Amino acid sequence: METTVLIMCFFNSLFIAICYCFNNPVHAIESPKYTVIQSESDFEIRLYNESTWISASSSQTNYSFEHSTETGFHRLYQYIHGANLNSSKLAITAPILTKIPSSTSYGVNYIVRMYVSAHFQGKPPQPNPELKLQLEKWKTQCIAVRKFSGYAKDDNINKEIESLVSSLNKHLDGTSTIIQDTSSYTIAQYNASFRNTERVNEVWIKVSGFRTDC
């Protein structure tokens, strides 16, 4: 069983690090903390606390979602495995976020992001410069989330994004809530690529106007 898993990881380099963690059921994968502040049948609104993220912007605008996620993840993977000025090892976290560039604005890249593990929140080590990564400090924010299963692919993510936008427009019509990211959306992936059942992915869209803090 373990051999099978390792071989499959080898062929699915994307979430190779998660494979190792998943081989060891004792260690749960860390994720950023949130509170659900509104729950509907097909989406929910989450309040995420302020947090630190590490991000990789793709250098080519023409790459696909899948390709950009894979290459961005590889750079983030090097960072958490010691390619930082302190040679620190950071725990892997989930989800892996991929921000989709807007189809209308030229030159905006895919951005792949990983939450910095709790131990390094607020004091993350600086990435090695050649990786061209950015540390980001997020303020407290509200995010509308739609879950979907299976693999997130270039040919199915747009349908999921459109479904969330349409649900939000229906539910939030006449309220003070505003969709903030009108031009770009984020896909969140939680599972290693060798997991072919019970996969969890999400579309994230930043919203505001729910409460005083987001």
Ligand SMILES: *[C@@H]1O[C@H](CO)[C@@H](O)[C@H](O)[C@H]1NC(C)=O
């Ligand atoms: C939010 O983050 C701050 C510091 O970053 C922390 O002090 C606070 O306890 C967190 N709140 C929750 C609800 O996790």
Ligand SMILES: *[C@@H]1O[C@H](CO)[C@@H](O)[C@H](O)[C@H]1NC(C)=O
């Ligand atoms: C860029 O994308 C377009 C449309 O997807 C494709 O036809 C073209 O071959 C791509 N160019 C390069 C250099 O990859």
Ligand SMILES: *[C@@H]1O[C@H](CO)[C@@H](O)[C@H](O)[C@H]1NC(C)=O
């Ligand atoms: C990284 O190293 C610098 C210089 O030695 C030190 O000041 C800093 O606290 C270290 N940061 C972390 C996250 O360990």
Ligand SMILES: *[C@@H]1O[C@H](CO)[C@@H](O)[C@H](O)[C@H]1NC(C)=O
């Ligand atoms: C995929 O990730 C989700 C969220 O972390 C988790 O609940 C689920 O069990 C994972 N699926 C598998 C097959 O490991």
